[in-house]
Amino acid sequence: MSKNTTFSRRSVVKLGIQVPFTVAAVSVLAACDGGEEIALCADPNSLSFGENSIRQANKYTESSPEPENDCLNCAFFTPEPAGPDGEVPNCGHCSIFEGYASKNGYCDSWSTKDTGQG
Numbered sequence: 001m002s003k004n005t006t007f008s009r010r011s012v013v014k015l016g017i018q019v020p021f022t023v024a025a026v027s028v029l030a031a032c033d034g035g036e037e038i039a040l041c042a043d044p045n046s047l048s049f050g051e052n053s054i055r056q057a058n059k060y061t062e063s064s065p066e067p068e069n070d071c072l073n074c075a076f077f078t079p080e081p082a083g084p085d086g087e088v089p090n091c092g093h094c095s096i097f098e099g100y101a102s103k104n105g106y107c108d109s110w111s112t113k114d115t116g117q118g
């Protein structure tokens with residue numbers, strides 16, 4: 001049985017938006033003050049100390065400050081297969097965190113997929 005959890009924008013920001021994911025990767029919606037919602041890939045409260053630490057050390061955020069340098073374009077990101085509508089799900093796998101990350105996310109370990117070869 002899946003369970004959605006809501007977080008206020010303040011609580012997400014308070015956590016630095018640097019503590020998103022868990023191996024279980026439950027999709028979570030965060031309700032914001034203005035009614036806008038932020039989709040999180042996991043309940044930050046279910047992360048282990050180690051999982052939180054690596055995300056904080058890498059300054060992980062659910063929303064990249066540089067849209068062209070988001071997780072979807074990172075060499076360490078593996079997206080979930082696109083759905084019937086062709087849309088790539090928000091949550092994919094980050095090999096640095098060994099867990100889920102948002103396709104729109106970013107951290108200090110971002111690396112281009114472009115090898116410059118070819």
Ligand code: SF4
Pocket residue numbers: 060070071072074075076077093094095096097101105106107108109110111
């Ligand atoms: S290493 Fe890449 S995929 Fe993983 S969180 Fe950082 S930017 Fe996203």
